Amino acid sequence: MKVPHDLFLGFVKLHILYHAGREPVYGLWLIEELAVHGYRLSPGTLYPILHGLQAEKLLTSETRVVEGKVRKYYRLTATGRKALEQGKIKAQELLEELQ
Numbered sequence: 001m002k003v004p005h006d007l008f009l010g011f012v013k014l015h016i017l018y019h020a021g022r023e024p025v026y027g028l029w030l031i032e033e034l035a036v037h038g039y040r041l042s043p044g045t046l047y048p049i050l051h052g053l054q055a056e057k058l059l060t061s062e063t064r065v066v067e068g069k070v071r072k073y074y075r076l077t078a079t080g081r082k083a084l085e086q087g088k089i090k091a092q093e094l095l096e097e098l099q
C-alpha cells in the first residue's frame, strides 16, 4: 500500500501519537512500526509529518545520543493526549458506521 495517500494520513498520525504516548519514539523506529501495519513511509515523508505534529504542539522532541548516534525522540504532549483521545472516539465511531 502506498502511503500516505491523504486518506490514510490521519491513521498514520494516530499511530504516531499513540506510540509517542507510550514511550519516546524516533523516526526510524516509527518507520519500522508503521511498516508492520502496512504503511510504507520514507524518511522524506515521515519527518514532515512529525514536524507538523510538533508545530501543532501534539508532540515535543528532544535530542539524545544513543550508542554514539544523535537521535531525535518524540513524546506526546498533554495537548497530544487529548487529541489522541478524541481521535480514538472518532475512529471507533467510524468503524461502527462502516461495519
Ligand SMILES: [Zn+2]
Pocket: 015, 019, 033, 034, 037
Ligand atoms: Zn502501531
